[in-house]
Amino acid sequence: MRGLAYSVWLRRELLLTLVLRNLKIRYKSSVLGFFWSLLTPLCFILIYGFFAGILKFNDGRPRYFEFLVVGIVCWQFFLSCMNDSLHAVTGNVNLIKKTSFPRIVLPLSTVLANMVNFLLTSAVLLAYLLVSGVVPVNFLWLIPALAVQAVLCLGISMLVCAGNVFFRDTEHFVGILSLAWFFVTPVFYPLELQMERLPDGLEWAAFLNPMTGIVCLYRRGWMGHPLPPGAGLLVSAAAACALLAAGLAVFQSTQSRFADEL
Amino acid sequence: MNEPVITVRNLRKEYRLRAAQRTLKSSVLGMVRGGAARGRRFVALDDVTFDVFPGETLGIIGANGAGKSTLLSLLTGTVKPTSGSLSVKGALSSLLELGAGFHPDLTGRENVFLYGAIMGIGRRQMRERFDSIVEFAGLEQFIDQPVKHYSSGMYVRLGFAVAVEVNPDILLVDEVLAVGDADFQRKCIRRMGEFRDSGKTMLIISHDLPTIQSISTRILFLDKGGILGIGDPQHMVEEYESLNRLRATRDVRREWGTGEARIAGVRFLDSGGAQVERVAWGSPVTAEVSFSAMKKIDNPVFGFALSDSAGRLIYGNNTQIEGFRIPFIEGEGRIRLVLDGVPMSSGLYLWSFSIHSSDHKVNYHRADNCFPLEVESEKQFEGLCHVPCHWEGLENG
Known part of the structure; x- marks a missing residue:
């Protein structure tokens, strides 16, 4: 494990270069280029705002719209990590077959590139929140939120990109999984809705989905929502760590066979 | 000699053979059907053992x-051996494919740094080498263009330039001499020569035999996953060529006969009686045919024929035509x-050699096109065969 971390540290230049490459390629040959990183979330917010307004999507709670946008933004980060990971290894066949480097930099750079994007989006989100009168006084909670989400994203990313090397079905599976995952995460409905439906004493089960805890942390950080009761957050953090461990185990035990499989 | 930089011991690599990309469905089916479908393997390398010493150029x-x-993939570390061991000491740069890490949407400049990062070279060091890379590749005007707009020649030139400029201890080169125009190839070979002369270690794969023979200090001759030989470049190239010749004759060789008498073998001997596989034009050569007869055969005829590598007959005769009488053969002779x-x-x-009866009705053994012999000729003439003749009697106006 320490050997792995050290090997990645030795190749930090490669990691950085790949992160930059991922970011550059995303906006290559588009006129607005890097501005899309800011423009896309802005348009998202506007569209959600427009339709949420028309459809009276509001369940009556105050600040429903900000509530929705915070959820969507962090969900998007997770989703794009998962989708980009599908091709993190299989899209670099030449690199895998012809060159030697710690393979783990591929999922790592995918997650980091998406994180950079997410941070830019967060800047837009902050501006939007300030404009609409929400001041994130509890912003320190954003740090654990980001940390747990990074752990989760890396774990999922390694599982997905290793899986896709051996089974191209992974792509379809991920499409379905992400939709289901979206609905079990309180993005557009409040956490309480889940809590009410779970039997007494088993509320913590909702937090086995790490994204549930993560969304709660972001809402705490951005909008000062109350933290969920009990050890929910710890359950989510533990689940994220378990996924990271699983991802590492799968990725490291299969990576030597990547070149043979591709 | 000093410590080897590359040590390879009993290296074996198997690949699983599969019809197509594995999917969840096919692997579930595979499990249901049991091991039968999984058993097919292809052995790419088997029991390969050798050392490479510092400063060597191994072809x-x-x-x-x-x-x-x-x-080379195993040495690069992109694939793992099935069994056996290998160790590499020092920074290794491999040219398994020129421009392998390039991304088409990035510019030449961006790709150079990406390539450097893949090879483990920092941005600062790459910046110092950048100008010489661009100059070597001859791409000063195009370096800020996306490489997808490059011609294949430009692509390859940039790939080679980066790989040699990262200045590794060990350079692996896989068949890159086959690309680029003649001018660039000369540049590459010169660069590899400089690399060799600076005491670095190189491993080169090439089908360009004269070049690899001239640049290598030793040659490793592989066939069907095993080592057929390792050693003196000229000797190894000759071995390889003679194996190629043997393979080339496979299509035209034919053997048949009753088997009552057999041609056991043919040795070609030079004037000193030493066995040879190649002879020079104009020099004498003797074909010594050993035979064995199961029973006593009276008045047999030995025939021979000479064909080119495609099996076209040049000349033939036999002991009967030539009046060489053979009363009988029996046993070995x-x-x-x-x-x-x-x-x-x-x-x-x-x-081709044959043993048949004097009335040509019984072929005891015919071995057509079975015995290759290489001829080297300095003598210039047209056609397959020299016909003794001379010019004379010039008369002018």
């Missing part, structure tokens, strides 16, 4: 599928066919 030759590229001077131009020639 690797062999036919397609001999395992050359697999060997030998007979010689003597050519005072080899008349053929340079190339590969296939010899």
Whole structure:
């Protein structure tokens, strides 16, 4: 494990270069280029705002719209990590077959590139929140939120990109999984809705989905929502760590066979 | 000699053979059907053992599928051996494919740094080398263009330039001499020569035999995943060529007969009686035919024919035509066919020998095109065979 971390540290230049490459390629040959990183979330917010307004999507709670946008933004980060990971290894066949480097930099750079994007989006989100009168006084909670989400994203990313090397079905599976995952995460409905439906004493089960805890942390950080009761957050953090461990185990035990499989 | 930089011991690499990309469905079906479908394996390398010492240039030759590229992939570390061990000391740069890490949407400049990062070279060091890379590749005008707009030649030039400029301890080169124009190839070979002369270690795969023979200090000759030989470049290239010749004759060789008498073997001997596989034009050569007869055969006839490598007949005769009487043969024996001077131009020639009855009704054994002999010729003439003649009697106006 320490050997792995050290090997990645030795190749930090490669990691950085790949992160930059991922970011550059995303906006290559588009006129607005890097501005899309800011423009896309802005348009998202506007569209959600427009339709949420028309459809009276509001369940009556105050600040429903900000509530929705915070959820969507962090969900998007997770989703794009998962989708980009599908091709993190299989899209670099030449690199895998012809060159030697710690393979783990591929999922790592995918997650980091998406994180950079997410941070830019967060800047837009902050501006939007300030404009609409929400001041994130509890912003320190954003740090654990980001940390747990990074752990989760890396774990999922390694599982997905290793899986896709051996089974191209992974792509379809991920499409379905992400939709289901979206609905079990309180993005557009409040956490309480889940809590009410779970039997007494088993509320913590909702937090086995790490994204549930993560969304709660972001809402705490951005909008000062109350933290969920009990050890929910710890359950989510533990689940994220378990996924990271699983991802590492799968990725490291299969990576030597990547070149043979591709 | 000092410590080897590359140590390879009993290296084996197997690949699983599959019809197509594995899917969840096919692997579930595979599990249901049991091991039968999973058992098919292809052995790319088997029991390969050798050392490479610092400063050596090891050429690797062999036919397609001999395992050359697999060997370099294993040394690069992109694939793992099935069994056996290998160790590499020092920074290794591999040119398994020129421009392998390039991304089409990035510019030449961006790709140079990406490539450097893949090879483990920092941005700062790359910046110092950047100008010489661009100059070597001759791409000053195009370096800020996306590489997808490059011609294949430009792509390859940039790839080679980066790989040699990262200045590794060990350079692996897989068949890159085959690309680029003649001018760039000369540049590459010169650069590799400089690299070798600076005391670095190189492993080169090439089908360009004269070049690899001239640049290598030793040659490793692989065939069907195993080592056929390692050593003196000229000797190894000759071995490889003679194996190629043997393979080339496979299509035209034919053997049949009753088997009552057999041609056990043919040795070609030079004037000193030493066995040879190649002879020079004009020099004498003797074909010594050993035979064995199961029973006593009266008045047998030995025939011979000489063909080019495609099996086209050049000349043939037999002991009957030549009036060489053989009362009988029995048991093991030998007979010689003597050519005072080899008349053929340079190339590969296939010899046929036969034993048949004097009335040509019974063929005891015929071995058509079974015995190759290479001829080297300095003598210039047109056609396959030299016909003794001369010019004379010029009369002018």
